[in-house]
Amino acid sequence: xxxxxxxxxxxxxxxxxxxxxxxxxxxxxxxxxxxxxxxxxxxxxxxxxxxxxxxxxxxxxxxxxxxxxxxxxxxxxxxxxxxxxxxxxxxxxxxxxxxxxxxxxxxxxxxxxxxxxxxxxxxxxxxxxxxxxxxxxxxxxxxxxxxxxxxxxxxxxxxxxxxxxxxxxxxxxxxxxxxxxxxxxxxxxxxxxxxxxxxxxxxxxxxxxxxxxxxxxxxxxxxxxxxxxxxxxxxxxxxxxxxxxxxxxxxxxxxxxxxxxxxxxxxxxxxxxxxxxxxxxxxxxxxxxxxxxxxxxxxxxxxxxxxxxxxxxxxxxxxxxxxxxxxxxxxxxxxxxxxxxxxxxxxxxxxxxxxxxxxxxxxxxxxxxxxxxxxxxxxxxxxxxxxxxxxxxxxxxxxxxxxxxxxxxxxxxxxxxxxxxxxxxxxxxxxxxxxxxxxxxxxxxxxxxxxxxxxxxxxxxxxxxxxxxxxxxxxxxxxxx
Amino acid sequence: xxxxxxxxxxxxxxxxxxxxxxxxxxxxxxxxxxxxxxxxxxxxxxxxxxxxxxxxxxxxxxxxxxxxxxxxxxxxxxxxxxxxxxxxxxxxxxxxxxxxxxxxxxxxxxxxxxxxxxxxxxxxxxxxxxxxxxxxxx
Numbered sequence: 001x002x003x004x005x006x007x008x009x010x011x012x013x014x015x016x017x018x019x020x021x022x023x024x025x026x027x028x029x030x031x032x033x034x035x036x037x038x039x040x041x042x043x044x045x046x047x048x049x050x051x052x053x054x055x056x057x058x059x060x061x062x063x064x065x066x067x068x069x070x071x072x073x074x075x076x077x078x079x080x081x082x083x084x085x086x087x088x089x090x091x092x093x094x095x096x097x098x099x100x101x102x103x104x105x106x107x108x109x110x111x112x113x114x115x116x117x118x119x120x121x122x123x124x125x126x127x128x129x130x131x132x133x134x135x136x137x138x139x140x141x142x143x144x145x146x147x148x149x150x151x152x153x154x155x156x157x158x159x160x161x162x163x164x165x166x167x168x169x170x171x172x173x174x175x176x177x178x179x180x181x182x183x184x185x186x187x188x189x190x191x192x193x194x195x196x197x198x199x200x201x202x203x204x205x206x207x208x209x210x211x212x213x214x215x216x217x218x219x220x221x222x223x224x225x226x227x228x229x230x231x232x233x234x235x236x237x238x239x240x241x242x243x244x245x246x247x248x249x250x251x252x253x254x255x256x257x258x259x260x261x262x263x264x265x266x267x268x269x270x271x272x273x274x275x276x277x278x279x280x281x282x283x284x285x286x287x288x289x290x291x292x293x294x295x296x297x298x299x300x301x302x303x304x305x306x307x308x309x310x311x312x313x314x315x316x317x318x319x320x321x322x323x324x325x326x327x328x329x330x331x332x333x334x335x336x337x338x339x340x341x342x343x344x345x346x347x348x349x350x351x352x353x354x355x356x357x358x359x360x361x362x363x364x365x366x367x368x369x370x371x372x373x374x375x376x377x378x379x380x381x382x383x384x385x386x387x388x389x390x391x392x393x394x395x396x397x398x399x400x401x402x403x404x405x406x407x408x409x410x411x412x413x414x415x416x417x418x419x420x421x422x423x424x425x426x427x428x429x430x431x432x433x434x435x436x437x438x439x440x441x442x443x444x445x446x447x448x449x450x451x452x453x454x455x456x457x458x459x460x461x462x463x464x465x466x467x468x469x470x471x472x473x474x475x476x477x478x479x480x481x
Numbered sequence: 482x483x484x485x486x487x488x489x490x491x492x493x494x495x496x497x498x499x500x501x502x503x504x505x506x507x508x509x510x511x512x513x514x515x516x517x518x519x520x521x522x523x524x525x526x527x528x529x530x531x532x533x534x535x536x537x538x539x540x541x542x543x544x545x546x547x548x549x550x551x552x553x554x555x556x557x558x559x560x561x562x563x564x565x566x567x568x569x570x571x572x573x574x575x576x577x578x579x580x581x582x583x584x585x586x587x588x589x590x591x592x593x594x595x596x597x598x599x600x601x602x603x604x605x606x607x608x609x610x611x612x613x614x615x616x617x618x619x
Contacts, residue, residue: 044491046491070491070492071490071491071492072492072493073493073597073599073600073616073618074597074598074599077492093597097594097595097618098594133588133589134588134589134590134591134592134593135558135561135589135592189555189559192559193555193558193559202592203589203591203592204591204592204619242558245594245595245618246555248595249551249555249595252598253548253551256544256598257540268598268599268600269544269598269599269601270597270598270599272598408491408492409491410491411489411490411491411492412492412493412494412619413487413489413494414489439590441590481592
């Protein structure tokens with residue numbers, strides 16, 4: 001286990017474990033955290049896992065951990081690893097099984113005060129409109145050529161079918177479509193697992209939530225984003241469902257078998273990888289892109305359901321929620337970054353981390369070019385969530401990345417043992433939060449006590465210069481599987 | 482002897498699985514996976530009306546175990562069937578042929594995304610039992 005003595009402080013909230021810590025490390029392990037957060041981070045194996053990531057061939061600058069880091073399997077959750085495209089590897093575990101799990105924020109024109117009489121009905125309507133639960137199917141089964149079109153075209157499919165507009169696509173990372181997606185790189189089993197699951201939330205920590213804008217910290221940026229005080233916004237958190245899980249499973253297995261062919265010897269099998277230029281890597285990236293497109297269509301169909309719910313409850317003349325932005329937090333992207341003073345193309349793995357690109361970056365949508373992209377950080381249920389703005393500083397120290405949430409501190413079984421789910425639900429509803437949960441056990445697993453303090457996590461992100469806090473949100477209604 | 486128990490893991494599930502023989506270990510691992518899918522389902526003696534066969538090959542027995550569990554998970558998610566019973570027609574360090582029987586299930590306790598290779602390493606303990614950790618992404 002790693003202890004505090006192994007950490008070298010490089011800045012007020014920046015720490016490193018140098019490569020000399022253990023044989024095989026090619027770069028330092030870099031952690032963004034406050035002194036207080038470090039205590040909980042040292043309580044699990046996340047930093048040890050980060051040092052394993054630092055051993056991967058072609059990794060550049062550092063294996064990076066966000067302040068919400070926690071133990072995963074292979075890569076920790078809350079990590080960033082950039083690989084030189086010429087000498088590096090792609091590791092599906094560095095993206096995760098839920099490919100393109102991400103968060104979308106929808107802006108409404110209503111205030112919490114205006115919506116209060118309808119909140120109960122809205123929660124009920126959303127709960128019915130968005131299928132949730134493990135393995136549950138939705139209202140938009142697709143198969144064959146239609147499914148292939150979803151995988152290849154992402155938001156393009158949704159626009160063609162009338163579920164999305166061009167304006168929606170312009171407010172989604174990568175326009176909701178990763179180029180190079182190949183349905184042929186997605187196995188039949190993956191397609192069978194996912195083909196009934198479009199427009200569904202899943203379970204676990206996935207949710208649809210209504211929040212109110214409690215505090216504006218950067219009013220000018222907030223105005224540019226379309227945020228105003230007491231505004232109701234909707235948050236959607238989910239990913240690529242069974243399709244993505246199977247894509248990752250398939251390629252981790254394939255790459256594990258091919259490791260000897262590439263002379264790769266890894267500290268953890270779950271870091272299974274292949275050289276970026278190899279056939280296996282190309283196929284995986286094409287399959288990953290397809291699964292990512294599936295996830296964006298998934299969140300778009302849920303957006304469609306939220307809009308339909310809005311009309312159903314508030315009337316046909318109600319203004320429909322608009323997308324502020326949609327960020328992925330499990331994905332790999334080819335990007336250009338400065339590495340050792342030179343502009344280089346790298347493959348950036350983000351697993352439980354989001355992009356945080358600042359003003360002027362060409363990949364930031366035109367609407368946000370002057371402010372930096374929105375960065376969406378959902379807290380645990382019942383606490384707070386945040387909207388931040390990406391910074392140019394993030395490009396220098398984290399490959400343009402920020403955290404993705406609050407980060408767990410309690411295991412699921414410990415949370416179920418320690419937290420009375422019925423009492424938790426009463427506590428939330430006592431605060432006026434409408435709660436719709438498919439499983440009380442699932443509710444306990446997602447209790448606020450199971451997570452780090454999101455305010456503390458976001459403050460580290462701001463202090464490190466990875467993103468700028470724009471607004472703090474607090475929940476009005478939570479819908480979970 | 483076949484046995485499993487859950488150990489602590491921050492976000493996912495870490496299982497310790499043990500068996501007197503390799504066969505017992507693989508069965509115990511299946512029991513552990515099924516217990517995650519729905520606690521107590523297999524113990525409630527459901528009618529095992531569905532059958533499937535899984536063939537797997539790997540370079541070592543640990544990889545074989547994880548590949549087997551992954552294949553069972555995929556079948557479970559595709560068919561919404563929990564495979565409570567398994568008979569290994571063949572099981573050695575590199576190959577297995579498993580005949581499974583299961584029952585339909587429409588509600589799961591956990592969204593089991595994948596069985597990972599992380600920390601898995603079959604070894605024989607001092608008492609001769611086979612054991613391994615298995616970390617499952619939920």
